[in-house]
Amino acid sequence: MRTRIPAIILLWLLIDIYFYKAIQTLSPRDNISIFYWLFDALLTSAILISAFTRSRRFISWLMALMLLSFVPKLVGSLILLLEDITRLFRGFPPRSYAVSEFVLIVAFAFAGLLLFGITRGRHYYKVRRETLFFDDLPEDFDGFTITQLSDIHSGSFSDAKGVQKGLDLVNARQSDIILFTGDLVNNQANEMDPWIDAFSKLDAPYGKYSVLGNHDYGDYIRWETKAHQQANLTRLKQVHQQIGFKLLLNEAMPISKNNAEIWLIGVENWGKGGFHKYGDLEKATAGVPDGAFRILMSHDPSHWEAVTLKHHQPIHLTLSGHTHGAQFGFEIFGFKWSPIKYIYKQWAGLYQKGGLYLYVNRGFGFLGLKGRVGMWPEIAVITLKKK
Template structure:
């Protein structure tokens, strides 16, 4: 082999060595991704500043989970570690931004006891994602499909989550309050548009500080940013970061960015924020390569200006 390589010259040896190193790294990354990577939970923290945040909510913390996809999960021990890690953040509020299952409510049966352990003093709230409606499978009747969605609502309740379906609630802390809004799925490119932001906000004061849960991040640019009343913070999921890419903090890339302008992490426009969670579970690709499952922790801070 050495003689074969030397026959091509010293430069060719260097190039061949580099190719072999890159190939080995790719292979190792793929093997890690389909074995341990899909449960390689990472806590990502951001501090967000708002001039209109009520003073009593200064320092308020939110843990966000998204895209559990229970039908794809396999290792209860690994998932338990993720839930423990989420609880260790000791956030004030816990929010889940959709896609609890792949297709049916029954997928959550083996996992209810694990996800019921999630705790937050100001409550646990959830919305539906595009997979939660059962739209991607054949049902024997409309009644069967409707019953499945009813069962999924019951699962949320059994785990201690309040499901917000085009609805808003008030979160009260000391002498102040903020509004938490949850809309049903609203997507682009053929995804369902069940979300109704106007209905969800019809009884909210115009000067209320608002946090919106909307599964698909494309909703932010299409409807949330131009909405008549400001939504200071939107939380989404859906993209999974395509479960494949490069995510180094200072640099991130994934093929999903050619389909979604906002696909992972924090975005800011005109003083309003969007955070896109990379997902807790996985679907389709039975692993994660470079884009690790995420537990998001957001700290809200009041700025002076």
């Protein structure tokens, strides 16, 4: 991340310079210029100091301020670019005062949206529903409902009422089963201590099941010894038990209803690139009978195309998380966009190949940026139907 910071700041500076053209058109006074550049200079210095000294205390708020500064200017600059294209064919007349006013109005509107996301978006929960049809779903499971949670990141929580609002929405769904697809904490098991009682009250008649995510292993902080890190993971597994979730570690188990059953499979984290590949789908499915209906919990959605779709036993439904939808983007009229799409092919919502489905949850919590903008925290409800 630190190696990318100079490039990010360079892009920010270029956008700043370009957006400043609108400011100059509306108000050429020097005091406006001083304030405009002083704010960015102070913010840039603070970000660089925090990044290169590895200080985590203020980095989330600095990221939020950077987003508030950069995104509105980026949107405004796109409008200015369109104006400059027309000016090119008109012999470059002076910049339009009206266009510059419009640019500032749009920039302030985006800043308002960002401010809402940073201050309120972290608990602006959205219940998203999908109904999936399968030829070979056992008749007894027709209408079976799953509530999926992912990426809780309890170490980022500070607002008990906000978190409880989300948990109440989960229980209000009255789903048959609750499945959690990893990242219960940011790094350490004790981050869950204040939230054990609240999460233990989640309830579903066919139980609650979970898997580990990449953050749950404690790989992103320094430990005194490897034994301390292992002890932390052992404690985290106990926390899953305390909140009533059966943790599946490269294993599978049947979910029975009347005289029928479906199989729930859970693998440890398997991620592309530099992420650890603890997950073992072969081991997890070793005891699953042929012809069974299978649901897989796998934290990282890249596991789906890389491994799951190639497996000799078809996995009817895979549930993942991990991406958070970057906690930033927009979804409107069926169209969705987030910068995370340039890293993950499957990054939010439902995907289908050859009758096999993947659902990528946008996450319940947040990490890094203390908020969400456009990619609101999610509670997914999936209904299984017999085709």
